[in-house]
Amino acid sequence: MSTPQLVVHRDKELMAQAAAARLITKVVDAQASRGYASVVLTGGRNGNGLLAALAAAPARDAVDWGRIDLWWGDERFLPEGDPDRNDTQARAALLDSVPLDPARVHPMPTSDGPYGADADAAAEAYAAELAKAAGPENHGAVPTFDVLMLGVGPDTHVASLFPELPAVRETERTVVGVHGAPKPPPTRISLTLPAIRSAREVWLLAAGEDKAQAAAIALSGAGEIQAPAAGAHGRSRTLWLLDAAAASQLPRSLYPPASA
């Protein structure tokens, strides 16, 4: 398990721009060394802010968009094209404006698709899609993601793993249906902590005052059932990307040297 590293930026705009630049470099490096990159997107304000910053970055043209696999860490289980779906928002922020290979883009199922309103069956199907993309070195579970991004909710949720709900306790499955989420919509699909922890790098994004308490709790030794963000780690790196407002309640011992 990698120890969390923190980078604190002046404000959320700078954080989004710096994270976008960081992602471009990661993807370009992965494509140079292995031929392709594998990235897991997150929804929410910070995740979409990063994608919008990436769309506006001139260096986005350094990425070979046809050789990137895109997955989602969670989804609001709603009909295709619903404005509240994470994939709808990601397409508007970035994906519709870059030349992706549609076969490499893996949105989570919709509630008007082949599984109807059955979020558990939809989650099982996404787990099967991930397993199909996994290589022998992944033991059949999920492919090795280069970067898996997670927005941190004000209640410390990540993906759609909310404190104390059954999904955050899952130890076997890689994807689960989530029922009764405290944040609308109540029905969701989410990667589980074991799937998240298989990524090379996990980046947690937290900007804004409403994330300050969550960041402080998750980084101060809380348990993952009570504070799911505390259980999100990458195999080689766990990176918290914060703005000053979200870092404002961190214990002084954790606050990094000036890094704006």
Ligand SMILES: O=C1O[C@H](COP(=O)(O)O)[C@@H](O)[C@H](O)[C@H]1O
């Ligand atoms: O509902 C969700 O919330 C989290 C955090 O969103 P934010 O707007 O508070 O930043 C998000 O990361 C997750 O993907 C999404 O489904």
